[in-house]
Structures are given as C-alpha cells and as structure tokens.
Amino acid sequence: MSLRYTPLLLATAVLAGGLGVAGTAAAHGTMTTPASRVYACFQGNPENPTNPACAAAKALAGSQAFYDWNGINQANANGNHQAVVPDGKLCSGNNPTFRGLDLDRSDWQTTPIQPDANGRFTFVFKATAPHATRDWRFFVTRDGWQPGSPLRWADLQEFCTLGSTPLSADGTYKLQCTLPQRSGQHVIYNTWQRADSTEAFYTCMDVRFEGGGGTTPVPQWQDAGALTARTELPVGTTLALRVFNAAGNDLERVETTLAAGQTSPAQWPLAVARKVNGSAQHARVGVLANGVITPTASATGNRVYLKSGNRFQLDTQLPDPGTPSPGGDFDFVYPAGIGSYTPGETVVKSSDGKLYACRPFPEGAWCNVNAEAYRPGVGAAWRDAWVAY
Known part of the structure; x- marks a missing residue:
C-alpha cells in the first residue's frame, strides 16, 4: 500500500526527525521557481498526470515519487556529487524511488525563464525542513545539448555558487544568480550540500530561456504547457480551451467540435489550435519558431501560449452516449x-x-x-x- 502525505503525517515525520527516527524525515525540499521536474509532476495531478513525461515516469516507478517531491537526496554525498550520482541518473539523484525522472524525453513541462534588468534571476527553493548550508551550486546544459538526450555531468556548465542563505519568512530560500546566455529549452541542475551533515539534495528544472535583461522586452506570449492528446475522440466531441487570470477569473472560452477526420490524437490538437488561433484574444496554440506560433498535426508537439500570469484548462465533453450510431x-x-x-x-x-x-x-x-x-x-x-x- 502506498503512503500518501497528509498534513498530520508530514508533521509527524518532522517530529520523528527531531528524535532521530529514520524514514520520511529525510525529505527536505525542492525548487518551486522554476518548478523542479518532480514538483511540476506533483502539481499536475500525480495519479493521472496531464504531462506525458510525468505519465511515463508514473508508469515506470509509480506515483509515490511525486508525493515525496522534497526527498531527492543522497545521505553520504559530502560534496562529492559526481561520485554518488552517476551520468543518466542526475534528476533522480541516483535515488531509485525517483528513477522515472531520469527518462530521456523532450516533453517534460518547462518553465519560461529570463533575467531581470541586471541579468539576474531569483530561484525559490521550498524548504520543508531547513538546514545549515555549505553551498548551493547551479549548472545549466551546454549550448547544443538536445532536449530528450541523456543528462550527463559533461553536459553541464556551472554558472552560480552560493553559500549559506537565510530562510525567508515564507519557508523558502531565495537564491539570486546571474543567468548564463542561453536560448530555448534547457535543464538547470541544482545541488544543495548541508554543512551539518554529509547529506545533499538534487533538483532538475526544465526551463525555456526567453532572452532577458532590461534591453529585451518580455514576450507577449509565454509558454504555459503542452496540449497533449492521449487518445482518439469520437466525432461530435466538444473541446473547450478556457483561459483564467492569476486570480482565477475566466477570461475566455474557445470551443471546438470535432468533425470526421479530426478525431485522431494527431488531428484533434490541430483542430483546437486552428480554432484558438483564429478567434482567441488571450491564447495561441502551436509551435513557436522565430516569433511565430504555428499549429502542427501532432499528439504532443503543440504548446499553449498565454499572456503573462494567465493559465489554461482544456475541458472535454463527449457526445451523448445514447445517440445511436x-x-x-x-x-x-x-x-x-x-x-x-x-x-x-x-x-x-x-x-x-x-x-x-x-x-x-x-x-x-x-x-x-x-x-x-x-x-x-x-x-x-x-x-x-x-x-x-
């Protein structure tokens, strides 16, 4: 039987940690800005993941890893990260519970990222149990690295190292770094080495570099996630793309009713994208290249682009099952x-x-x-x- 965290169980685990009892008290945090790979899966319905890469990770290793999002660790790292975390197992921290996170896929959920006017970015690490820190180290995949390729230490370049950082009142560490020059999809990798223990924690972040600084304007459209088709839908199905603002208020609803020839997993996202791009004010769907968003016939290739701060949901209404064929x-x-x-x-x-x-x-x-x-x-x-x- 899988154990799921509840507030009571989590509190019990933290108390047990103070008594030296082994178990879930070893779990201590993850990056939430940008969202770590495991935290994005946890936020995206851990039992029925909406992201195809998260679904594949669940199929390989189960959903418990998503609930244990704050536990990607090695007890005896002591700063020797490459010795305890081999190539191909960086995102799991070589912890078998999280092995699904090491799948070589290009469709992990990404977070848009860009520096401020000074070329800096503030990473936010949510700490369920803070610790004395030896160092925080940040790495990014090299130019030319291809999303979906195995992640190796040789693929990474270190760009930021920080020492002990005070815990903010909201229970997070705010870690400010100068961002490297990159464009498109990359992985940012973080190690957190404790000073009061040999234990270390590991974080993979899938990001999309959007340019930056005060000289580059914020793009009108920002990547909000994939539009993924998992199955064929019957003729007459109505798909509604709904857009909400940061407060959760409805901004827009665009409906598409599928006709013959539009029902396969490769075709119905194309139909939705064309309808959205032709009528929506707050959303676009497709593939972004050279500043242009173009729909494509693909089950996984289309992404939803929204204006900053907005979010979306796709509602599906099947035709009346009682209607004779x-x-x-x-x-x-x-x-x-x-x-x-x-x-x-x-x-x-x-x-x-x-x-x-x-x-x-x-x-x-x-x-x-x-x-x-x-x-x-x-x-x-x-x-x-x-x-x-």
Missing part, C-alpha cells in the same frame, strides 16, 4: 458510453476502425474499465474484455 452496426464509438456497456451485447467501433463486441459476463465487466490496456483491438489486454466482431 449511423447505420446501426455498432452502439458507440469507443470510449463514448463507457460505464453503460452491456456484457455480451454492446458493440463498439475502436480507433483502428474495426468493430468489437463486449465479452459475455463475467469477462464483459472489463469492457467498462476506461484504461488503455482494455482499448479494443489496440490495448495490451483488450482480449480480456472484447472479441472481434
């Missing part, structure tokens, strides 16, 4: 109607274009499980729930 040769376009399928009777049309009948009871109960494994014709365990029709 044209021709009457099947009952639903999968996954419409899941939960109402009748074992031994219901016939669906799957994403491969073929028809499948729900197995008789009791196996037919699996037909109503909304999981990729049981997607008729294409899921790894589809034969447990369906027969070809």
Whole structure:
C-alpha cells in the first residue's frame, strides 16, 4: 500500500526527525521557481498526470515519487556529487524511488525563464525542513545539448555558487544568480550540500530561456504547457480551451467540435489550435519558431501560449452516449458510453476502425474499465474484455 502525505503525517515525520527516527524525515525540499521536474509532476495531478513525461515516469516507478517531491537526496554525498550520482541518473539523484525522472524525453513541462534588468534571476527553493548550508551550486546544459538526450555531468556548465542563505519568512530560500546566455529549452541542475551533515539534495528544472535583461522586452506570449492528446475522440466531441487570470477569473472560452477526420490524437490538437488561433484574444496554440506560433498535426508537439500570469484548462465533453450510431452496426464509438456497456451485447467501433463486441459476463465487466490496456483491438489486454466482431 502506498503512503500518501497528509498534513498530520508530514508533521509527524518532522517530529520523528527531531528524535532521530529514520524514514520520511529525510525529505527536505525542492525548487518551486522554476518548478523542479518532480514538483511540476506533483502539481499536475500525480495519479493521472496531464504531462506525458510525468505519465511515463508514473508508469515506470509509480506515483509515490511525486508525493515525496522534497526527498531527492543522497545521505553520504559530502560534496562529492559526481561520485554518488552517476551520468543518466542526475534528476533522480541516483535515488531509485525517483528513477522515472531520469527518462530521456523532450516533453517534460518547462518553465519560461529570463533575467531581470541586471541579468539576474531569483530561484525559490521550498524548504520543508531547513538546514545549515555549505553551498548551493547551479549548472545549466551546454549550448547544443538536445532536449530528450541523456543528462550527463559533461553536459553541464556551472554558472552560480552560493553559500549559506537565510530562510525567508515564507519557508523558502531565495537564491539570486546571474543567468548564463542561453536560448530555448534547457535543464538547470541544482545541488544543495548541508554543512551539518554529509547529506545533499538534487533538483532538475526544465526551463525555456526567453532572452532577458532590461534591453529585451518580455514576450507577449509565454509558454504555459503542452496540449497533449492521449487518445482518439469520437466525432461530435466538444473541446473547450478556457483561459483564467492569476486570480482565477475566466477570461475566455474557445470551443471546438470535432468533425470526421479530426478525431485522431494527431488531428484533434490541430483542430483546437486552428480554432484558438483564429478567434482567441488571450491564447495561441502551436509551435513557436522565430516569433511565430504555428499549429502542427501532432499528439504532443503543440504548446499553449498565454499572456503573462494567465493559465489554461482544456475541458472535454463527449457526445451523448445514447445517440445511436449511423447505420446501426455498432452502439458507440469507443470510449463514448463507457460505464453503460452491456456484457455480451454492446458493440463498439475502436480507433483502428474495426468493430468489437463486449465479452459475455463475467469477462464483459472489463469492457467498462476506461484504461488503455482494455482499448479494443489496440490495448495490451483488450482480449480480456472484447472479441472481434
């Protein structure tokens, strides 16, 4: 059984740490500005991650690592970080609990980052248990490093080292550094070495350098995250991109209703992007290149761009599952109607274009499980729930 933190459990863990009891008291913080890789996954629905890279990390190692976001550590580092954290395991800190964070993917959620007028940036580290500090060290991937490549020490250049820093009243360390010259997507890597122990903590931050300083204007559109398609949707599905301001107030809602030819994972994000870019005031969707945002036919390639401080949500409304299918040769376009399928009777049309009948009871109960494994014709365990029709 997986343990989930609650305020009571977390308080108990901190008290236990004062008594020298081993366990969750070893977890002490992570970067929140920019968001660390693990913290971004925790914030993005840890049990059903919206980011595809976080979903892959969960599939590999489970969701507990996201709840333990403040625990990427090595007990006996003592400043010898390369000795205890080998190449390819930097983001997990060579801690097996967090091994999903080491997946070589280019679609980790990124945070836009740019220096102030003096070329500096304030990193914010949320400390659930503060400690005396020997040093903070910051590294960035070299020019020419490709997102999705394995992360090695040789790929990193150190750009900032700080000593002991006072804890702010809000429970964070505010760490000001001069940013290096970079553009596009990179990884910033941080080590925090304690002075009162050999223990050290490790943080991967996926960022997008947006230029900076007082001589460069803040871009109108800032990357707010990916528009990711995980499955085919039936004809008639309505997708609504909603934009909110920093206070949570609705600014805009743009609806797209899918027609034939727009339902595959590569096509429906394109349909949404075209509708948004043609009518929205506060959002754009697509691929940013040379200052232009262009929609693309891709399940993972489109990103949502908003004006500074805004955020978005994509709402999905499937067509009425009770509506009979044209021709009457099947009952639903999968996954419409899941939960109402009748074992031994219901016939669906799957994403491969073929028809499948729900197995008789009791196996037919699996037909109503909304999981990729049981997607008729294409899921790894589809034969447990369906027969070809």
